[in-house]
Amino acid sequence: MRAVAFLILLSSLPLATHAQSGVGVDVDDVTDNRMSEGPMTGSLELRVKLKGTGLDKATAARIVVKDARDDRGNALKASTFGTDYMPRDYNSGTLQVSVSSPARAATSVSIKGTLELFVPTRDPNAVVKIDKALAKLDAPLSHAKLKSAKLSITPLSPDGYAARMKSRKLDDTKIAQIRAEGKKQGVPEKEIELAIELAKAFEGMDSPPSEGELVLAGTKADFDRIFRIDVLGADGKPIDTSGRSVSTRGDDVLMTLQPSTPPPASAALQVYLLTAKSQMSFPFELKVNLP
Amino acid sequence: MKRLFLTLTLTFAYVSAFAVDVTVNRVNDRRTGGSFSLLDISMELPKIKSVDVAASRVLVTAATDETGRDLIDHEMSEPSLETNHRLGNETAATPVTVSVRLKNPDRKASKVSEVRGEIELFMPSKDPNSVAEVAKFLSFSGKPVTHKALKANGIEIAVVSPAQIAAEKKRLGDAKRKEYEGYGYEGENLDNAVSSYLEYVLRLEPSDVVLRMKDPNNRIQEIVYVDAAGEIKRGSLRDDEGFKILTTWGEAPQPDWKLRVSMRTPKNLVRHAFALKDVPLP
Numbered sequence: 001m002r003a004v005a006f007l008i009l010l011s012s013l014p015l016a017t018h019a020q021s022g023v024g025v026d027v028d029d030v031t032d033n034r035m036s037e038g039p040m041t042g043s044l045e046l047r048v049k050l051k052g053t054g055l056d057k058a059t060a061a062r063i064v065v066k067d068a069r070d071d072r073g074n075a076l077k078a079s080t081f082g083t084d085y086m087p088r089d090y091n092s093g094t095l096q097v098s099v100s101s102p103a104r105a106a107t108s109v110s111i112k113g114t115l116e117l118f119v120p121t122r123d124p125n126a127v128v129k130i131d132k133a134l135a136k137l138d139a140p141l142s143h144a145k146l147k148s149a150k151l152s153i154t155p156l157s158p159d160g161y162a163a164r165m166k167s168r169k170l171d172d173t174k175i176a177q178i179r180a181e182g183k184k185q186g187v188p189e190k191e192i193e194l195a196i197e198l199a200k201a202f203e204g205m206d207s208p209p210s211e212g213e214l215v216l217a218g219t220k221a222d223f224d225r226i227f228r229i230d231v232l233g234a235d236g237k238p239i240d241t242s243g244r245s246v247s248t249r250g251d252d253v254l255m256t257l258q259p260s261t262p263p264p265a266s267a268a269l270q271v272y273l274l275t276a277k278s279q280m281s282f283p284f285e286l287k288v289n290l291p
Numbered sequence: 292m293k294r295l296f297l298t299l300t301l302t303f304a305y306v307s308a309f310a311v312d313v314t315v316n317r318v319n320d321r322r323t324g325g326s327f328s329l330l331d332i333s334m335e336l337p338k339i340k341s342v343d344v345a346a347s348r349v350l351v352t353a354a355t356d357e358t359g360r361d362l363i364d365h366e367m368s369e370p371s372l373e374t375n376h377r378l379g380n381e382t383a384a385t386p387v388t389v390s391v392r393l394k395n396p397d398r399k400a401s402k403v404s405e406v407r408g409e410i411e412l413f414m415p416s417k418d419p420n421s422v423a424e425v426a427k428f429l430s431f432s433g434k435p436v437t438h439k440a441l442k443a444n445g446i447e448i449a450v451v452s453p454a455q456i457a458a459e460k461k462r463l464g465d466a467k468r469k470e471y472e473g474y475g476y477e478g479e480n481l482d483n484a485v486s487s488y489l490e491y492v493l494r495l496e497p498s499d500v501v502l503r504m505k506d507p508n509n510r511i512q513e514i515v516y517v518d519a520a521g522e523i524k525r526g527s528l529r530d531d532e533g534f535k536i537l538t539t540w541g542e543a544p545q546p547d548w549k550l551r552v553s554m555r556t557p558k559n560l561v562r563h564a565f566a567l568k569d570v571p572l573p
Contacts, residue, residue, distance in 0.1 A: 034573040
C-alpha cells in the first residue's frame with residue numbers, strides 16, 4: 001500500500017513542478033497622460049511585469065480590471081482596448097493596463113483584477129488542427145472539436161469575400177441602427193457621428209484580398225473565443241504570418257491573414273481556442289503611487 | 292557674449308513690438324515615472340493663418356506653476372523650427388497652431404500661473420527669396436544647381452553624380468589604405484580592412500540623392516521633393532563624409548520631380564511676444 005502511495009506521489013511530482021505558483025503582477029512603469037477637455041482624452045497607463053513560477057507554460061496572458069479607483073474615491077473606468085490575450089513574447093512579456101485619468105489631486109490609485117493565463121497544454125481541446133482547411137472554401141471548417149465547441153469559421157473565396165462585403169456595406173438602415181445603439185449606450189451624439197464617419201472611411205479602404213491572403217469569416221462571439229489561428233505549411237509548421245487584421249461590423253467578423261508565402265492548397269489551419277480549462281485566473285491588487 | 296547673441300537674434304528675426312493674441316487649445320500633462328515626461332501646451336494664434344506659416348517654434352523666457360515651480364528645462368537646447376504639417380490640408384481661414392514644451396508642473400498645482408516668451412514663425416511669403424524650386428533637378432547630376440534664391444542666401448548646392456561618388460569613394464579608400472599602412476597593415480589584412488571601411492562609407496540606397504552643399508549662414512530650413520502632381524515628398528537628410536544624403540525610404544525621385552529648398556531669412560522669420568496667465572491643468 002505504501003509502495004502504491006509512493007508511486008502515486010512520484011507520478012504527481014512532474015505535474016507539481018509544472019504548475020503555476022506565486023503568480024501575480026508588479027508595476028514596471030506608470031504614465032498618467034492627462035489631457036484638457038477636448039476630443040482627445042487622457043488615461044492612466046500601467047506597464048506590469050508578471051511574476052511567479054510556471055509562466056513559461058503560458059502561451060498568452062491578459063489583465064482583466066475588476067475595480068480601479070483613486071485615493072479620492074473616484075472610480076476609474078477600465079479601457080476596452082488592450083484587453084485581449086497578448087502572446088508572452090510580446091513587449092518582453094509585459095502587459096498594459098489602461099484606466100481613465102485619476103483626479104489631479106489624487107496621489108495613488110488602487111487596482112483590483114485578475115491576471116489570466118492561456119495555457120493550451122492544460123486542455124487537449126484548446127488546439128484544433130484542421131487538415132486541408134482550404135480545400136473547400138465558403139463552407140464552415142469541419143472538425144469534431146470545433147463542433148463540440150459550437151464554433152463556426154468559414155474560409156472565404158474571392159467571390160465569397162465580395163458577397164460578404166456587399167452584405168456588410170453601410171446603408172441608411174445600418175447607420176440608423178448604429179445611431180440607435182449609440183444613443184442606447186449613452187454615447188454623445190458627436191461621438192456617434194464621428195464613429196459613423198470613421199466607419200465610412202474604413203469602408204472606403206476595404207480592398208479585396210490579394211493572392212496568398214486568407215480571409216476567415218465568423219461571428220464576434222466565436223472569434224472572441226479564439227486566441228490565434230496559424231496557417232500550417234506542407235512541413236506542418238506555422239507559416240510566418242506577420243500581417244493579421246480583424247474587421248468587425250456588428251456581430252460579423254472577417255479575419256485576414258497574410259502569410260509570408262502563399263499557403264499550399266493542402267495547408268492546414270491550427271486554431272487556438274480559449275477554452276475554460278486552458279485559462280487560469282490569478283487575482284491581484286495593486287497600489288500605485290502617481291507620478 | 293550675451294549682448295552679441297541678443298544682437299544677432301534681433302537682427303535675424305523681425306520682432307513684433309506687441310504681444311500676439313493666443314488662445315489655449317489643449318494642455319497635455321504627461322507624467323511618467325521615467326522618461327518622456329512633459330507639459331505640452333498647444334496654442335492657437337487667431338489672427339495668423341496656418342497657410343502662411345511653414346514652421347514655428349516657441350522660445351520661453353518664464354514659466355511657473357501656482358506652487359512657484361519653474362517649468363523651463365534649462366538643460367534642453369533651444370527648440371528648432373517645427374514643420375507645420377497641417378500646411379496644405381487646412382482651409383484658408385484656419386488659424387495657425389503652435390505648441391510649447393515645458394517640464395511637468397507639481398501634481399498639487401491646479402494651474403500654470405504664467406508662460407511668457409516669443410513665438411517664432413517661419414513665413415516664406417514674406418520674402419521672395421524664401422524658396423528655391425529647381426525643376427527637373429536630376430538633370431543637374433554632376434553639376435551645381437542654379438537659382439537666384441539660393442544665390443541670394445549664399446547657398447551652393449550640387450547634385451553629385453554616380454561617377455563623382457565612385458571617384459570620392461576611391462579617394463577615401465586610398466587615404467584609408469595609407470592610414471592603415473601606417474599602422475602596419477599589409478597584404479590580405481590591409482585589403483580586408485580597406486574594403487570593410489568602404490562597405491560603410493557613402494553607403495547608399497538606389498533612391499538616395501547625394502548633394503554637396505555650402506550654407507555658410509545656416510539658412511536652409513528644409514529640402515523636399517515635389518512630384519509632377521505637386522505633392523510634397525519629404526525625406527531625411529543625413530551627413531556622410533561631407534556630403535548630404537537625401538533619403539526617401541525607397542521611393543526614388545523621378546526625372547520630372549522638383550527640388551524645393553526652403554530658407555530662413557531675416558524677412559521671413561517673425562517673432563511675436565506672447566503671455567499666458569492661469570492656464571488650468573488637466
